[in-house]
Amino acid sequence: MTLRRIAIIDGHPDPDPARFVHALADRYAEGATKASHEVRRIMVSALEFSLLGSRHDWEGEYIDFDIKRSQVSIRWADHLVFLYPLWLGDMPALLKGFLEQVMRPGFAFxxxxxxxxxxxxxxxxALVVVTMGMPALVYRAYYGAHSVKSLERNILKFSGISPVQHMIIGDVEARPGMRDEWLSRLSFLGETGQ
Structure with missing residues (x-):
C-alpha cells in the first residue's frame, strides 16, 4: 500500500461534535493515521473567512488567513476527502462559500x-461523502445525485482533481442502527487511503 498525504475537509457548518458528519471524519482520520498516512484536517465550521461578493473579490489578491492555511493543506495533499450533509438538495452554504474562496484563480486553476x-x-x-435524510437510492435515481455531480464536475475536475469517488449515506436519521457500519466503512477507506 502506498502511503498518502490526505486532507480531510469536514464541511458540516455546525461545530457540534454530535453531528454524524464529524464522527465520519473522525473515523476516516483514525483509520488513515493507524495505517501511517499523513493527515491534515480542515473543519469549515471553525474557520473565519469572508464570502465573495464581487468579481473583484474573486480575482483580488486578498485572501483570509484561514483560507490561505486551507490552500496550503490542499496543495500539500495528494488525496482530498470532502464530507458534508445534504441541505436543501445541495452542500451547505458555508461549504460552498469556503470552496469559492479556496478554489480561486491562481490556486485551483x-x-x-x-x-x-x-x-x-x-x-x-478525492472522495466525496454526503449524508442525507432521504434514501440514497432516491437521491441517485430521482435527483440524479446533482450536488455530488456538480462538485465533481464544476469544482474538483475543473481544477484537475481526478479520479473522484463518492459515498452517499442515506436515511441517516431513520436507520441509526447502520451508523456503526458506515463508521467502519469510513475507517477502512481511511486505512486504505481511498
Missing amino acids: EPQTGKGPQKALKGRS
Missing part, C-alpha cells in the same frame, strides 16, 4: 486566453 483554464491541482484524487 490558471486562466489562459483561448485555451481554457490550466488545471492547477492535477495529481490529486
Whole structure:
C-alpha cells in the first residue's frame, strides 16, 4: 500500500461534535493515521473567512488567513476527502462559500486566453461523502445525485482533481442502527487511503 498525504475537509457548518458528519471524519482520520498516512484536517465550521461578493473579490489578491492555511493543506495533499450533509438538495452554504474562496484563480486553476483554464491541482484524487435524510437510492435515481455531480464536475475536475469517488449515506436519521457500519466503512477507506 502506498502511503498518502490526505486532507480531510469536514464541511458540516455546525461545530457540534454530535453531528454524524464529524464522527465520519473522525473515523476516516483514525483509520488513515493507524495505517501511517499523513493527515491534515480542515473543519469549515471553525474557520473565519469572508464570502465573495464581487468579481473583484474573486480575482483580488486578498485572501483570509484561514483560507490561505486551507490552500496550503490542499496543495500539500495528494488525496482530498470532502464530507458534508445534504441541505436543501445541495452542500451547505458555508461549504460552498469556503470552496469559492479556496478554489480561486491562481490556486485551483490558471486562466489562459483561448485555451481554457490550466488545471492547477492535477495529481490529486478525492472522495466525496454526503449524508442525507432521504434514501440514497432516491437521491441517485430521482435527483440524479446533482450536488455530488456538480462538485465533481464544476469544482474538483475543473481544477484537475481526478479520479473522484463518492459515498452517499442515506436515511441517516431513520436507520441509526447502520451508523456503526458506515463508521467502519469510513475507517477502512481511511486505512486504505481511498
